[in-house]
Amino acid sequence: MKFYRCEMCGNIVVKLVDGGGPLSCCGNDMKELKAGVTDAAQEKHVPAFQREGDTLSVQVGEVIHPMTAEHYIQCIVVEQGDQVQYVTLDSTDEPKATFKINSEKPATIYEYCNLHGLWKTEA
Numbered sequence: 001m002k003f004y005r006c007e008m009c010g011n012i013v014v015k016l017v018d019g020g021g022p023l024s025c026c027g028n029d030m031k032e033l034k035a036g037v038t039d040a041a042q043e044k045h046v047p048a049f050q051r052e053g054d055t056l057s058v059q060v061g062e063v064i065h066p067m068t069a070e071h072y073i074q075c076i077v078v079e080q081g082d083q084v085q086y087v088t089l090d091s092t093d094e095p096k097a098t099f100k101i102n103s104e105k106p107a108t109i110y111e112y113c114n115l116h117g118l119w120k121t122e123a
Contacts, residue, residue, distance in 0.1 A: 001079050003110070003118055004030035012112060014077065016084065033118040040116035047076065047109040049123045054103045056123060060095035060111045067091050071115050078123075080107040 002015040006025035013023055013030060023030040036046070044061040051057075060073045067073065073095040077086040080101050087097040101107055107123040 001084065001108075003033040003112070005033055006030050012074070014084070014086075033112075035110065035118045035120040038116045040113070045111070045113055045116055045119040047111050047119065047121045049109055049121070051101075051103070051123060054100055056099045056101045056107060056109075058097050058099070058109055058111075060113075060119075065095045065113065067093060067095055072113070074112045074114055077110040077112075078107050079110070080105055 002018070004013045004015060004023050005011070006028070008026035008028060011025050015023065043063045044065045046061065048059045048062050049056060056078060058076055058078070060076065065073055069091045072091040073089050075086055075088045076097045077084065078099045078101065085099050089095060108120055109123055110118060110120045112118050
């Protein structure tokens with residue numbers, strides 16, 4: 001799974017199937033996002049999680065990420081095999097989400113911070 005962002009308007013797109021063509025927005029090619037490449041506090045950006053049976057509880061950061069109008073988590077995404085679930089957030093929400101997953105398969109958790117980009121961990 002690949003994430004892309006428009007540098008003009010800020011749209012974020014998840015490419016689920018790669019058809020070979022470029023993604024564009026606002027008349028320009030979108031930029032592919034790479035997880036964990038910005039210089040920021042990992043303890044506030046790497047998703048923390050707890051698995052209990054088929055429930056995956058996610059909190060952004062071991063030290064919970066701040067949520068202000070200037071700096072906040074925009075989404076949390078869980079990929080498990082061929083299934084994807086997501087929650088979008090705004091600055092007034094807590095950076096947390098709960099997902100129903102297959103308890104026997106690994107999952108990848110992503111989060112996107114409006115200032116520090118894409119982060120991920122394996123669950």
